[in-house]
Amino acid sequence: MAGLSFSNVSKLFAGTPALDDISADIAKGEFVALLGPSGCGKTTLLRLTAGFEVPDRGSITLNGQQLAGPGQFVPPEARNIGIVFQSYALWPHMTVAGNVAYPLEVRRLPAPERKRRVAEALAVTGLTAFADRAPAQLSGGQRQRVALARCLVADPRAVLLDEPLANLDLSLRAAMQEAFSAFHRRTGATMLYVTHDQTEALALADRVAVMQGGRIRQFATPEALYDRPQDCFVAGFVGDGAVVAVTAAGSPQGGRLMVEALGQRIMAQTATAQPTHVCIRPEQLRIDPDGSLAARVSACTYQGGRFRLVLETEGETLIAHAPHRARPGDALRLSLGSPWAFRDPATTALLPELHHA
Known part of the structure; x- marks a missing residue:
């Protein structure tokens, strides 16, 4: 009760x-x-x-x-x-x-x-x-x-x-x-x-x-x-990270779905077949010389035991954590884990519902 x-x-x-x-x-x-x-x-x-x-x-x-x-x-x-x-x-x-x-x-x-x-x-x-x-x-x-x-x-x-x-x-x-x-x-x-x-x-x-x-x-x-934020406002207001527009590139299987974002295909976690956005948290990004995503450092802040990096890539701003300082202008490559993809109600209010989650 x-x-x-x-x-x-x-x-x-x-x-x-x-x-x-x-x-x-x-x-x-x-x-x-x-x-x-x-x-x-x-x-x-x-x-x-x-x-x-x-x-x-x-x-x-x-x-x-x-x-x-x-x-x-x-x-x-x-x-x-x-x-x-x-x-x-x-x-x-x-x-x-x-x-x-x-x-x-x-x-x-x-x-x-x-x-x-x-x-x-x-x-x-x-x-x-x-x-x-x-x-x-x-x-x-x-x-x-x-x-x-x-x-x-x-x-x-x-x-x-x-x-x-x-x-x-x-x-x-x-x-x-x-x-x-x-x-x-x-x-x-x-x-x-x-x-x-x-x-x-x-x-x-x-x-x-x-x-x-x-x-x-x-x-x-x-x-x-x-x-698992439900919309763009919550994804952007709660926690650090980035909210990026996506389109589905397959059918969901076991709560996972291939989506297109940042110029590449990414496997995301989701509860919908037609997501509009993906929420990328810092812990889902890893600095990796062999990573598929190229980025450039725009800012670096020390946060006690780690550095917070602001990165620019494909017209988007991402946030990552790193153990070492990086300088603005440095070029990095990133690997991306499985972010959360969702269907934002405000974005889809004027669009036909193609699938049901």
Whole structure:
């Protein structure tokens, strides 16, 4: 049974769709990331879930209870949903323990119960030693953990996180990613995490909903998004690599199909008999003196233990990894593995369907 469900949810602002017919089911205890560029609708979906906005159409349910829908709207304070904001939103005049205890004070829980639950929340987030400090005495990562503890202490039915790592530096982001993962493992909470950073989404989430223009383009596991994107947007937005137009050059056999691309025939993995594009990831390219594909280096970047090469070939730009530095202008030859070929809906919208996958 789904913990959090969206059914045909739409939202307009000044007549412009921010969300357009969103339907998705999130299992109870699942960690889901909403990933996409600015303006894609991910924060609007989070605000609808929290109750800060009302959908114009469709319904939202949590653990079987309808939160919003035709003739029904549960206010934010009655939803028991925890929210962790990008800005922390901590009370500066309260201690860490005071900030964490505040939601319980509002509910007028007895003092012994408040003390017990605050101690548990601080322990889970690794903040026990900081209970008596003020927020100003903490690092950015510690403040974010206070916000997480304050969310946890109320025993929420779901946890919403709105780009919580955006204000942190790179090293703190890595540490907080581990903290969020540990938090999810220990609590089993249903979590909805908004981000425009694909590294965060792929590292943290059980599944990722890639959004564009108010729609979910693909909702799948991180490995499925990376290995088997469904359209050109997802293939280009998730992961590194290139999206190249192809035509079929045979019939699929066992999930593989010969295609024509980059001036040659390539054996690709596929789920369709008529692909329009192929997604070529860096690990599918190998620098090989006997390779069939000629390329020229246009850029080289060191990435710690390897170099990222930007290569030009047959009018296309490819990305490859190499153990040694190459200089712009160097000529290389490449061998290509079995990339993923797919049929892009936008490309084929005006074309007749010749075959069915």
